[in-house]
Amino acid sequence: MDISVTETPAPTTRSLTLRGRFDAHEAPAFRDALDAAMDNGHHDLAVVLTDVEFVDSTALAELVRGMKRCREAGGDLALVSPSDPVRVILELTKLDAAFTIR
């Protein structure tokens, strides 16, 4: 999986774009990228999932962890344009009700 972090005009916001499979093997890299953004004061994160082919439960747990961390800091973690396979998983697990999805 590729992760790219993009700056946005708002100083507290960062965009993380993921590509490929997002599973237990890739979760640590995502956690590192998210923690680095949070530690640098970016509490509003947009995770772009357009090109993610697959997510497993470990990956979903990382997204939930990130969402909670952002909200505790007064921000939010939004899922942006999830691909069809990801959207299906979010709907099946009803996690679409927990996340902000744009």
Next chain:
Amino acid sequence: MKPPTTNSETDLLAGALVETNDQLLGLYDLVSLTIESLDEQRAVLAILDRAKSILGADALLLRADRNYSIGPPNDVAALEAVHRIPVQAGDSSATSVPVQTPDGTTVDLGALRKSSPFGTADKKLLGAVGKMLVGAIHRARMHQAGLDQAVKARDHDTASELAQRALPRWRPESGRLDLFAHSSPARAAGGDLFTFALVDDTFHFVVGDVSGKGLPAALMMTTTISASNAAFASVGESGAAAILTTIDSWVYETLADAGLFVTLLVGSYNLTSGILQTCNAGHSPVGIVRNATFQPLAAQLPPIGVLPVESVEACTHQLGPGDRFIAASDGLVEQLNMVGGMFGDERLEALLVSDAMCADGLGKAVFAAVSDFAGAEPQGDDRTLLTFFADPGESSC
């Protein structure tokens, strides 16, 4: 023809030859040292001890992420004091050499010899000792990392075995319930779970999947099973919603603190009335097979541990003869084969609606089909299936 050399030049040349010879002998002595221990401290101290002898030094001090020294405490202290500042030109009784480590950092090997100053050959020898020390430390740490990994793998196996023992092995004895429940754990302990209880005339059950793998997932799996069993006992015949909210109240904080969640399907099936109540917190696939059609039961709320459950209403279903209830885990659906294909929902649903005389026959057919599909591809995740046939009547396998 070379010009004749003076006595002083001859002395210098002879001195250099002796020094070179001493250096070679020292190196030979050093490399013939057999390091018999893979323990870092023992290996390092063995090398320092031999180097101290070869160099005729009073003390040696290796400054790395962990310091090692050899020699009388006063001499080591003197060496530490000297090394606090760069070694001065007049400080000829002490010397130090930088040594590059495999990870690119630099450590420092210092030596103290009060009897005579260190020469060029001594410093070269000290450099060789430094490289030998760094190699020994690297080897010992690689060995330790291998051991740690083996211990971790063993811990995962143990966790997986212990977690499996938390699953119920008994089956309710009732002519009105034909039940199959089985979980097959993957190599890296996952978090699939099921448990059930027969309270009077009601069959309470839970099927779930803790996110993640390894020890945390296995621990949360057993915690959720314990909470479910306690909830079955405490809510009596109150039904699925009460069981789910009770489980949530007991495990939410622990899950949230651990950064985990558990998908949970809670059911209460009255054997007399045939009424089934379900509460689905993010679990799939779940459904009822009726008239050879799989009717999925969608999740009503996110998995437990994501957000606190404030209120939930159970869904009610009237089961009749021939109806089958199904709760599986994603490990069945998402199993890959050798060419990267996924078993998928369609294959599973085709099996679930197929002719089967009993729940046990259906369950075994599902596990066999997924296993055949995977071939030599390793099991990617836990596989779990709980199914029961409503009002089984005389049907049997």
